[in-house]
Amino acid sequence: MAGFVAPQAPGGLIELARIGGAWGVKGQVKLIPFSADAEALQEASYWYVLPPAGRAALFSAPLRVDVAHIRVQGDALVAQLKGVDDRDWAQALRGATIALPRSAFPALPDGEYYWVDLIGLAVVNRQGVQLGHVREMLSNGPQSVLVVQEQKRESGLAAGKAAEHLIPFVEVYVDAVDLAGQTITVDWQPDY
Template identity: 35%
Template structure:
């Protein structure tokens, strides 16, 4: 049986170059933003898939974050990583509090209504500012707000189901 691809959580992005000694500017999706540096074993997105990388150093530089990737010694070597997502293995992250979820843990779960109508599978989620939204793909694509106790009635990761109070006609 082939090994499954490990689940990764995107925690940031390389957004630019900093100086001439191989440092890069990074944008962090973690809270607090410097929490990105708590995970030294990075995976960086490439055209050919994910490549393992090691965070050698990271620091706040004014309002931005900068990082040094092991083995990257100059600006030209660092340039290849600009635009790359930064991910870490899911198992390195702390378990969420009850009622909180990592998006990666919700992806691929089946979504069905409280009346048992299957709507599809969570493809991905995105933020709107007001709330997170699930993109559910089934016989058609639906955008369903991920609002606990309002639309989302139950999340059962063991069963692989998210139960929603949602009109299947929407």
């Protein structure tokens, strides 16, 4: 593919969007972001494109592509990639995933976090009781929600089952996020 570079992709690429298909006739692509906040995607001057599932013949390894421009279009983003200048090339990328290394994300103000940085952190309450680890983040519109997966219980009513806590990621419930210490302290009880 003209304009695409195939250097060694860095490890730990974070998937940010999927290419939904061609947009228009000049090679633009429609992106479907995986997050409501697509700032990292919009600020980057390049992306890594991972091959679409089942179509590795197009390319077999992540390709670095330069972004000519990107704009918001309804609930999606529309981008022009350098080297993709016709609808056929753009449509061939349908289903491919856009990714970036974490180091390419823009810095955030204090007290704000990228979801990817919260996944896997241990969650403990004010009393020091371990509630589990952040399995994923959800958005219910006005706020984000921590999905905390508890370890399987050894005894009690729910023995053998892993409990799940849905904790709103708001100041009322979240006391502190310690990325270096890999913990989130919350005002939440195990039986909530």
